[in-house]
Amino acid sequence: MKVVITGGAGFIGLQLARRLTALGTLTGPSGRPEKIDEVLLFDVVTPENRPQGLDQRAKFVSGEIADKATVKRLFDRPDLSVFHLASVVSGGGEQDFDLAMRVNLDGNLHVLESARALGSRPRVVFASSIAVFGGKAMPKHVGDTTKQTPQTTYGMTKAIGELLVNDYTRKSFIDGRSARLPTVIIRPGKPNKAASSFASGVFREPLNGIECVLPVGTEAVMPLAGYRTIVECLVKLHEAPGDKLGEDRAVSLPSLDVTVADMIAALKRVAGNRKLGDIRVEKDPVIERIVATWPVGTTFERALALGLPKDPDLDSIVKAYIEDFLPR
Amino acid sequence: MKVVITGGAGFIGLQLARRLTALGTLTGPSGRPEKIDEVLLFDVVTPENRPQGLDQRAKFVSGEIADKATVKRLFDRPDLSVFHLASVVSGGGEQDFDLAMRVNLDGNLHVLESARALGSRPRVVFASSIAVFGGKAMPKHVGDTTKQTPQTTYGMTKAIGELLVNDYTRKSFIDGRSARLPTVIIRPGKPNKAASSFASGVFREPLNGIECVLPVGTEAVMPLAGYRTIVECLVKLHEAPGDKLGEDRAVSLPSLDVTVADMIAALKRVAGNRKLGDIRVEKDPVIERIVATWPVGTTFERALALGLPKDPDLDSIVKAYIEDFLPR
Numbered sequence: 001m002k003v004v005i006t007g008g009a010g011f012i013g014l015q016l017a018r019r020l021t022a023l024g025t026l027t028g029p030s031g032r033p034e035k036i037d038e039v040l041l042f043d044v045v046t047p048e049n050r051p052q053g054l055d056q057r058a059k060f061v062s063g064e065i066a067d068k069a070t071v072k073r074l075f076d077r078p079d080l081s082v083f084h085l086a087s088v089v090s091g092g093g094e095q096d097f098d099l100a101m102r103v104n105l106d107g108n109l110h111v112l113e114s115a116r117a118l119g120s121r122p123r124v125v126f127a128s129s130i131a132v133f134g135g136k137a138m139p140k141h142v143g144d145t146t147k148q149t150p151q152t153t154y155g156m157t158k159a160i161g162e163l164l165v166n167d168y169t170r171k172s173f174i175d176g177r178s179a180r181l182p183t184v185i186i187r188p189g190k191p192n193k194a195a196s197s198f199a200s201g202v203f204r205e206p207l208n209g210i211e212c213v214l215p216v217g218t219e220a221v222m223p224l225a226g227y228r229t230i231v232e233c234l235v236k237l238h239e240a241p242g243d244k245l246g247e248d249r250a251v252s253l254p255s256l257d258v259t260v261a262d263m264i265a266a267l268k269r270v271a272g273n274r275k276l277g278d279i280r281v282e283k284d285p286v287i288e289r290i291v292a293t294w295p296v297g298t299t300f301e302r303a304l305a306l307g308l309p310k311d312p313d314l315d316s317i318v319k320a321y322i323e324d325f326l327p328r
Numbered sequence: 329m330k331v332v333i334t335g336g337a338g339f340i341g342l343q344l345a346r347r348l349t350a351l352g353t354l355t356g357p358s359g360r361p362e363k364i365d366e367v368l369l370f371d372v373v374t375p376e377n378r379p380q381g382l383d384q385r386a387k388f389v390s391g392e393i394a395d396k397a398t399v400k401r402l403f404d405r406p407d408l409s410v411f412h413l414a415s416v417v418s419g420g421g422e423q424d425f426d427l428a429m430r431v432n433l434d435g436n437l438h439v440l441e442s443a444r445a446l447g448s449r450p451r452v453v454f455a456s457s458i459a460v461f462g463g464k465a466m467p468k469h470v471g472d473t474t475k476q477t478p479q480t481t482y483g484m485t486k487a488i489g490e491l492l493v494n495d496y497t498r499k500s501f502i503d504g505r506s507a508r509l510p511t512v513i514i515r516p517g518k519p520n521k522a523a524s525s526f527a528s529g530v531f532r533e534p535l536n537g538i539e540c541v542l543p544v545g546t547e548a549v550m551p552l553a554g555y556r557t558i559v560e561c562l563v564k565l566h567e568a569p570g571d572k573l574g575e576d577r578a579v580s581l582p583s584l585d586v587t588v589a590d591m592i593a594a595l596k597r598v599a600g601n602r603k604l605g606d607i608r609v610e611k612d613p614v615i616e617r618i619v620a621t622w623p624v625g626t627t628f629e630r631a632l633a634l635g636l637p638k639d640p641d642l643d644s645i646v647k648a649y650i651e652d653f654l655p656r
Contacts, residue, residue, distance in 0.1 A: 097499060136576045137473065145465065147475045149494075149576055156495040160488050166477075167484040171425060247463045248477055 001026065001034040004074050006065055006111060007085035008041025009032060011187045012127075015231045016083060017041055018053045027239050028079050029175075030122040042074055043086065065107035071114050078120035083234060084111045087129045089194035090290060093154035104157035112164055116173035125238045126165045128178040128250055130223055131155030134293035143252045143299030151293035152195075162250040169249050171241075177237045177245060182223035182255035182298065184230050186321040195290040199224060202260065203267050203318055205274035214260065215284035221296040222265075223255035225310075226317035233308045239307050254300040254310030266314035270322070329354065329362040332402050334393055334439060335413035339515050340455075344411060345369055345561045346381045355567050356407050357448040357503075370402055371414065393435035399442050406448035411562060412439045413455045418618060421482035429647045432485035441493055444501035454493045454506040454567045456578055458551055459483030462621035471580045471627030472508075479621035480523075490578040497570075499578050505573060505633035510551035510583035510626065512558050514649040523618040527552060530588065531595050531646055534604035535654060542588065543612035549624040551583035552591075553638075554645035560563025561636045568634050582628045583639030594642035598650070 003020055005013045018037045020026065028034035039058045046060040063070040065086045075082075086107060093100035106228055108126070115122050133142040134151035148159040158180075165176035187200040198214050205212035225233075233253045233299070264279060304310065311317055331348055333341045345367045348354065356362035367386045374388040391398040393414045403410075414435060421428035436454070443450050461470040462479035476487040493504035511524040514532050519525040526542050526551055533540035553561075561581045573579070592607060632638065639645055 137574075137576055145475055147473055148491075150491070151498065151575065153495055153499070156491050159491050163476075163478070163484050163487050167481055170479065171481070246465075246478065248465055 001028045001036055001079040001081065002038040002040060002077055003036055004040045004042060004080060004082045005085060006042050006082070007087060008188055009043035009045055009060065010085060011189070012184060012227060012230060013041060013043065013085050014054070015227055016234055017058050019231050019235060021055060023235070026081055027123065027285060028081070029122050030079070030135060034079060040074060060315060064143055065110065065300045066102040068110045071107070071110035072117070075114040075173045075266060078118050079287055080118060080120070080122050080239060082115055082122060083127070084108065084110060084124060087127065088154065089192060090131055090152050090154040091195045091197070091287070093157070093211060094152055094286075095193070097153050100153045100157060105160060106152065108157070108161045108164060112168050112174065116168060121175050123238055124165065125234055126161050126176065126178045128152050128158045128162050128180045129180050130180055130252070130255075130298065132159040132162065132180065133295045138295060141297040141299050142295040144248065144250070144302050151307035152290060166249050167273050171248070175242050176249050177240065178250035179234055179237050180250055180252040181230060182225045184227050184254060184309065185317060186226050187203070187227070188325045195287050196222065198287070199263070202263050202279060205319060206279060207271065207274065207279065207322065209275060210277040212277060212279045214279060214281045215287035216260065216291050217263065217281055217283065218259065218261040220260050220291055221257060222260070222291070223295065223298045224258050224314070224317075225253060225255045228320050229254070229309050229311045232299070233303070236306065236308050244306060251303050251306065251308070252298060252300045254303050254308060255298050257297050258313055258314060263314060264316055269314050270318040288296045329356045329364055329407040329409065330366040330368060330405055331364055332368045332370060332408060332410045332411060334370050334410070335415060337373055337375055337388065337437050338413060338556065339414050340512060340518070340555060341369060341371065342382070343555055344562055345499040346388050347559050347563060348381060349385050351563070354409055355451070356409070357450050362407060375572070383450075388589050391586050393438065394411035394430040399435070399438035400445070403442040403446055406446050408446060408448070409566060410439060410443055410450060410452045411455070411566070412436065412452060413459060415455065416482065417520060418459055418480050419523045419525070419615070422480055422614070422618065423483070423521070425481050428481045428485060432482065433488060434494060436485070436489045440496050440502065440539050444496060449500060449503050451566055452493065452502045452504045452591060453562055454489050454504065455562075456486045456490050456508045457483060458505045458508055458510050458580070458583075458623060458626065460487040460490065460508065461623045466623060468469035469625040469627050470623040472576065472578070472630050480618060494575065494577050498575070504577050505568065506564050506578035507562055508578055508580040509558060510553045510581060512555050513552050513645060515555070516649075516653045519534045524550065526615070527591070530591050530607060531649060532594060534607060535599065535602065535650065536605065537603060538605040540605060540607045541622045542607060542609045543615035544588065544619050545609055545611065546587065546589040546592065548588050548619055549585060550588070550619070551585050551623065552642070553581060553583045554648055555581070556648050557637050557639045561631070564634065564636050572634060579631050579634065579636070580626060580628045582631050583626050584639055584642060585625050586642060590642060594646055597629040598643050
């Protein structure tokens with residue numbers, strides 16, 4: 001079978017591709033395990049060099065997800081699954097509303113319509129976000145039964161994505177699943193336009209000996225998850241039997257609800273003798289405003305009941321990053 | 329000022345146009361009351377003859393709401409308000425998914441984008457529906473804080489509409505309001521493709537001496553409201569100050585939660601000596617399935633706090649229909 005990963009050149013896309021090629025099989029539209037012979041990584045750019053840990057089954061295609069014909073060409077065989085990760089992120093969506101609508105709304109529709117057109121009712125895993133929640137009406141704990149009141153264009157388009165995936169599934173066009181992601185850490189490389197970018201930076205920059213400037217205070221609370229756990233959740237959600245998911249195919253993934261101070265403490269515990277870059281707070285009102293709209297407590301009973309994993313603690317996330325990305 | 333009513337040739341559209349021309353003024357984008365000099369009724373068809381009770385301020389334009397340029401042409405002056413009622417209804421949406429997406433999703437986006445392009449932050453009243461709720465996870469009572477889990481494509485597109493109206497308002501592109509309508513009765517004329525069509529037919533057909541065949545049993549419960557009350561709710565929601573509405577611009581309108589048996593009893597009470605057509609049940613599994621997904625209890629505290637009216641009882645709704653539509 002073929003697996004399409006949109007946003008495939010991004011951090012989670014690449015990690016997922018590595019995991020899928022290592023696994024070698026997924027449940028296909030037939031309902032049986034099928035051998036993966038192609039993992040197509042679609043993104044606006046293709047990596048200059050083949051990323052480590054990916055063999056010839058991984059293919060890269062670049063293009064605009066907002067272009068219907070481009071997306072349709074990716075869906076060229078019935079034995080196919082999709083992980084739809086491509087998205088304008090939260091900060092980027094606040095800067096450019098129209099781009100967020102084209103990528104996150106039109107792009108999502110193109111993926112769903114292309115999957116539907118296959119006629120094989122393929123599994124589609126859509127990456128939603130905890131940013132579907134927000135605002136003054138938001139309860140202290142948010143989860144699968146909470147009304148979605150997004151306060152960013154990013155969150156709004158993700159909430160719409162969940163509704164679409166549910167209805168396309170109800171109509172038997174696809175077999176959809178939406179994974180409602182918390183902030184995923186620790187992303188390597190440079191900061192991105194996500195308002196939550198600092199939640200990776202606060203670990204990454206000091207571990208690389210670079211100063212980290214935090215746009216929010218250390219008392220800020222965020223639901224976080226490690227990338228290894230998130231990749232495993234995406235795979236497990238793909239594999240979950242449809243009847244166990246029921247009508248609402250959107251599942252809040254497990255997260256740790258921690259403060260920035262907790263994050264710094266974990267960093268210092270795990271870093272040991274490493275020399276760390278400084279961390280200082282220089283508040284950014286725009287980022288602060290966005291982060292303030294996010295939930296501080298999460299529930300995720302359905303995810304756990306489906307067998308989706310949860311990080312045991314922050315320390316294990318920091319250890320995994322050191323293992324995967326820092327020189328020995 | 330100009331008022332655009334999409335779905336303007338429909339029953340509620342025409343009733344609303346009559347009410348607005350009688351009122352003569354609305355709060356314009358300026359925030360002050362402005363004289364209405366044009367009520368533009370946009371629909372797929374224009375009435376053959378000018379409907380009664382509408383003077384020359386009412387203008388009819390026909391066209392496809394799914395066509396962007398057609399919609400944009402309606403928005404030709406900054407002192408404008410919109411009542412966006414055009415929609416494929418519930419039963420129609422289940423029959424033709426793609427049509428529902430074009431009319432209810434694309435059409436809604438065209439209205440919002442055209443309103444945004446005016447630059448005057450016009451008021452937009454969007455007709456949402458109680459069909460945003462549904463399914464096994466739905467609580468016994470639904471309202472403004474209930475998670476939306478629609479089980480029809482119609483309800484799904486209405487839930488998306490609420491999200492879009494909220495975000496367009498948050499971005500100050502428009503000053504939006506969504507009215508979450510219950511089933512509106514008693515519609516004159518012929519049955520339509522709405523799964524709830526029988527809730528008008530059960531009164532209308534017998535009062536016109538015609539037999540009514542009910543597709544659901546008399547124990548079925550439905551949240552209902554009379555058209556006079558709904559029109560008044562739409563006008564009052566348009567006039568409500570934005571700061572009273574807050575972040576979530578979608579408001580569940582007041583309704584009566586009654587059984588089909590209650591409806592028949594009210595009909596018989598009010599009909600008095602009139603000879604009524606027979607009512608019999610001939611269950612339609614498709615309609616039954618859709619109706620079974622709808623809520624049986626509603627809450628509407630915000631609507632009442634905003635001063636929106638509620639029908640006192642079913643009898644008054646039947647009396648109003650007799651007054652407005654039956655020969656003396």
